[in-house]
Every structure is written in C-alpha cells, then in structure tokens.
Amino acid sequence: MTSDSPRTERPPVRIVHLGLGAFHRAHQAWYTQVANDAGDDAGDAAGGAAADRNGWGIAAFTGRTPDAAVVLAAQDAVYTLIERGAGGDSARLIESISVACDGGDEERWRDAVADPAVAIVTLTITEAGYRATGPASAGVRLVDGLRARRDAGAAAIAVVSCDNLPENGAVVRDLVRGLASSDPALLDWIDANVSFVSTMVDRITPATTPRDREIALELTGFADAAPVVTEPFSEWVLSGAFPAGRPDWEVAGARFVDDIEPFERRKLWLLNAGHSCLAYLGLLRGRATIAEAMADPVCRDALEELWAEARPVLPFDDSELDAQLAALRSRFANARIEHRLVQIAQDGSLKLPLRILDVARARAGAGLPVGVAEARTIAAWIIHLTTDQARDPGAAALAASLDLRAAEASAHAALALLEPGPSHVGPAFAAEVVRQLVELLSTGRFTATTTETQGVR
Structure with missing residues (x-):
C-alpha cells in the first residue's frame, strides 16, 4: 500500500502521552489515527465536551532519554506503521502525534498537561517504571503535571494507563494519590477532577531493523528514520470515565466495558x-x-x-x-x-x-x-x-x-x-x-x- 506524503497541517493537541516508544506508536497513536480518519465526534458520546472536528493530536513525551523524540521531530513526528502479516507487509503514515517532545523538558511537560484543550493523559511506562522513584520518575512527573493543571484552573481530565499490568488504572491512581498526599489541597483536586482509566492492551511490536526502513520507503515513498513494525492484530479494552471527551477509538475496534478484570x-x-x-x-x-x-x-x-x-x-x-x-x-x-x-x-x-x-x-x-x-x-x-x-x-x-x-x-x-x-x-x-x-x-x-x-x- 502506498501512502501520500505527510500533511503539514496536524490535528490540535488534545492528548498528552508519556513513554514515547514503539508500542505507543503501534497502538494508541494508531487507534487515534483511525479515529481521526473516520472524522470522529465522540466527545458528546463520551459524556464530555464536543470533540474537535479537526481531530485529536498527541503531544508525545519520551520516558528516559530524548532520542526517540529527536528522531521523530526531525520528520515532523510523522512515521510509517508497517503491519507484518504472514502473507506480506502493508504500510501507512501515522500523523496523530502532532509533536514529539523530550520527556526531560519539565516546563514543556507541565504546560502540556495544564493546557485546557487537553482532555487525556496516556501512559506506557512498563511495570518497573511504576516502582521507580526520583524527580524523573513517571509518578512524580504525572503529579507535577496535574499540579500545573490545577494551578491553571483547567477542567477535569482522564489519565489512561496503557501498560501490561492488571488494574493499571488503579495502580496509577494509588501511585498519584500517594505522591500527592503531602499536599491535601492537591489531593482533593485530583480526587474531584481526575479519572483513572484501566485498559487492557495487546499488539506485538518487535524491534525495527534497518531493512524495515527500506521497506517503509518502498511501500510509502517516505524516507522514514523511525518506522514501527507490528502485527495486523490489535486489541484495546478500556474501563473508566472520560470527563472531557475522547476520540472515537471504537471505529478501530476498541471496546469500552464496565469491568475490565x-x-x-x-x-x-x-x-x-x-x-x-x-x-x-x-x-x-x-x-x-x-x-x-x-x-x-x-x-x-x-x-x-x-x-x-x-x-x-x-x-x-x-x-x-x-x-x-x-x-x-x-x-x-x-x-x-x-x-x-x-x-x-x-x-x-x-x-x-x-x-x-x-x-x-x-x-x-x-x-x-x-x-x-x-x-x-x-x-x-x-x-x-x-x-x-x-x-x-x-x-x-x-x-x-x-x-x-x-x-x-x-x-x-x-x-x-x-x-x-x-x-x-x-x-x-x-x-x-x-x-x-x-x-x-x-x-x-x-x-x-x-x-x-x-x-x-
């Protein structure tokens, strides 16, 4: 499959992501691209503000090092998703990541989470990341961003964990509440304004090889330094509220359930x-x-x-x-x-x-x-x-x-x-x-x- 050249106009940022890596780009960013392509209007259906008819863009921040953001930023955050089936490869350009950011840029992170237009924060951290401590840890950064959002007077927001551990929404909620417990006013604001959504995610995403970069160019005509390879199969099951709306991820096959266990x-x-x-x-x-x-x-x-x-x-x-x-x-x-x-x-x-x-x-x-x-x-x-x-x-x-x-x-x-x-x-x-x-x-x-x-x- 051949794709057109990347567009210069990108969807407005409505989602902030922490943990920019191959799985995020093969999974949540892909679901958001499909929703954008379908012309979603899920905000009203999700019980929040009407969705931006120009689509949902992602500000994606790296976790530990800026490397992935540097490579993506050099190509306007556009990349190729290669689906590798048993019978061959297909490819498409993904443009749902509007901006790729260095996770170490604390001020930019705070500004992104505090933006009133942002409705969702998503996370791909891994199990070990939730146990990490220190200023650069995911939990500390998330609390820092939520504090900035509270101080900016922005509205309620959903935090969506996309990691491979049970009851991940509850894990993130407990982590955030524990870290915020020394600030009772912030803790009260989090309890009143932040929804923690649990998800089950599934899509195998092997490491990209130099040959994959050649395949991406052959299939799309786009010289991509950071393509992602994944299997045709994907699954995403979510449980929780989205107080400020969400993309219509259902069009890509996502399921919303009352009990995710x-x-x-x-x-x-x-x-x-x-x-x-x-x-x-x-x-x-x-x-x-x-x-x-x-x-x-x-x-x-x-x-x-x-x-x-x-x-x-x-x-x-x-x-x-x-x-x-x-x-x-x-x-x-x-x-x-x-x-x-x-x-x-x-x-x-x-x-x-x-x-x-x-x-x-x-x-x-x-x-x-x-x-x-x-x-x-x-x-x-x-x-x-x-x-x-x-x-x-x-x-x-x-x-x-x-x-x-x-x-x-x-x-x-x-x-x-x-x-x-x-x-x-x-x-x-x-x-x-x-x-x-x-x-x-x-x-x-x-x-x-x-x-x-x-x-x-």
Whole structure:
C-alpha cells in the first residue's frame, strides 16, 4: 500500500502521552489515527465536551532519554506503521502525534498537561517504571503535571494507563494519590477532577531493523528514520470515565466495558501464559522465536494443554474463547513477526505468579485437578534459571543456589519465591512441579546440545 506524503497541517493537541516508544506508536497513536480518519465526534458520546472536528493530536513525551523524540521531530513526528502479516507487509503514515517532545523538558511537560484543550493523559511506562522513584520518575512527573493543571484552573481530565499490568488504572491512581498526599489541597483536586482509566492492551511490536526502513520507503515513498513494525492484530479494552471527551477509538475496534478484570485475566492466562510456556520450553529445545516454538510439536502440544487447563476458569463462553485461541494460534505462528523467546523469558519471577500460579489457584478453588501444563511451565522456568540466557534479577539468589540434582528442593525453593507466605496452590501442585522437573531433566524433552552450551547445572 502506498501512502501520500505527510500533511503539514496536524490535528490540535488534545492528548498528552508519556513513554514515547514503539508500542505507543503501534497502538494508541494508531487507534487515534483511525479515529481521526473516520472524522470522529465522540466527545458528546463520551459524556464530555464536543470533540474537535479537526481531530485529536498527541503531544508525545519520551520516558528516559530524548532520542526517540529527536528522531521523530526531525520528520515532523510523522512515521510509517508497517503491519507484518504472514502473507506480506502493508504500510501507512501515522500523523496523530502532532509533536514529539523530550520527556526531560519539565516546563514543556507541565504546560502540556495544564493546557485546557487537553482532555487525556496516556501512559506506557512498563511495570518497573511504576516502582521507580526520583524527580524523573513517571509518578512524580504525572503529579507535577496535574499540579500545573490545577494551578491553571483547567477542567477535569482522564489519565489512561496503557501498560501490561492488571488494574493499571488503579495502580496509577494509588501511585498519584500517594505522591500527592503531602499536599491535601492537591489531593482533593485530583480526587474531584481526575479519572483513572484501566485498559487492557495487546499488539506485538518487535524491534525495527534497518531493512524495515527500506521497506517503509518502498511501500510509502517516505524516507522514514523511525518506522514501527507490528502485527495486523490489535486489541484495546478500556474501563473508566472520560470527563472531557475522547476520540472515537471504537471505529478501530476498541471496546469500552464496565469491568475490565475478566479481559485482563483472559490475556494473562491465554496470551501471556502461552508466551511463557513457549519461551521456557522453546529455549530449552533450542528454539529462538515464538514461531519456531509453535512449529515444534512438543512446545505446541504443551501450549494447547495449558490453554485447555485455563478454559474452565475463565468467565467467557466457548465461542469467544474459540475465537481468541484461533487468533492466538495464527499470531504465534506468524514467522514474519520475530518475537524472541529470550526477551519473553526475562523477569519470570515477576510474570509467572500472574500468568501461571493464578490459574493454578483458580483451578484449586474450583475443585479441578492440578494443571500439569502450569506445573511444566514452572519446571521449565527453573531449568532456564540455570542457563546463561536467564535474565531475571528477582530470581538471582535462587538461580545461584539451584542444584537440579535435588529436584524437590529446587521446586520448593522456586515456588517459595513465586508465592511468598502461605501457599494457595497447594501441595499437590508443588508435587506436580517436582514431577515435571524430573521428567524434563530425565526424558530428553529438551535438546542436550542446547543445555550443555547454556551451562545447565
């Protein structure tokens, strides 16, 4: 698909974003572009001020370094979005980011959030970013911007977290309220004027390569130094109020729901858990990407077993789950999206409690048998920790102490790290982890040459 040259006229800034990166440009900025192209008038429908008929522009601020803003600003914040399907690439120019800004420019940030025309602040920070402290941290910057908005007398605003963690709106709300608690007047203003919206986001966005820049030029005729590559699939589920209006993101497929928790659980237990399963088993079998793991019958069968164990504890009917799983099979098998297992395998000690142990707890609570596939994923992670591919600071002490010749001790130590305090998965699940660990180590279900070079102990 060929796109016209970038327009010089840009939509007025109505959204401020923190965390300018590839995912934001493949997801929220894309949804906003589609809404703008449709000529949205969602402000009245969203219960706020009428939307600007000239569209919704984004002032996008970088998180840690100004690099992304420098590159984008040099090309008027226009960039190419390449959708990489199994059958080929398509591309379009995205112009919803009206201005790309250095996140370190505190005065510009405050002015942007305080602007009365701005109705929404969106965030893509990552889990670790919410725990960061200091003047440059996301929470401090957000409170600083809201204080400036209060001082400017601007109207109510929605803060929308687009990060991959459960109840992200509540997480941001608690972070902001905690940081503002030393200023009771500001805290009262936030409680009265700021809506915190929770969202579930999903779109795989691999790193851009030099070849992708060539493809962007071939498809659009636009010499783009910062194209973004993503899969054709995207999903966005939102829950919360937009007191000053919002774009008509529905035209791009966004869903607005009263309760987002079931959708978060579905993503964690199907997509994210599936990624973890393929990552740990796939790496042990010498695979490098999700698509390679999907092509391996051992990994694929383990994934299907994992999904089958999650189905009875998810609050969706069979038709919706069938559609979701069909989409996941297609996405995971798309070899043209290089989603690398080493990246997915990082920080398992933070990810596995939500992705795997929560399913085990739900099955135990429902009186269902122990999930063998969940236990196998934990066992594969334990082995992964003993390889030189492991990147899991939260499990560094555990990894240093593991001796896989003592499978029972290794399994119990790993479960104690994942579930500190009283166990809710139960002794039967722990016993199954031990059994799966022994089986993986003894039956050769991962390649010996790979584990030898990775230094399995």
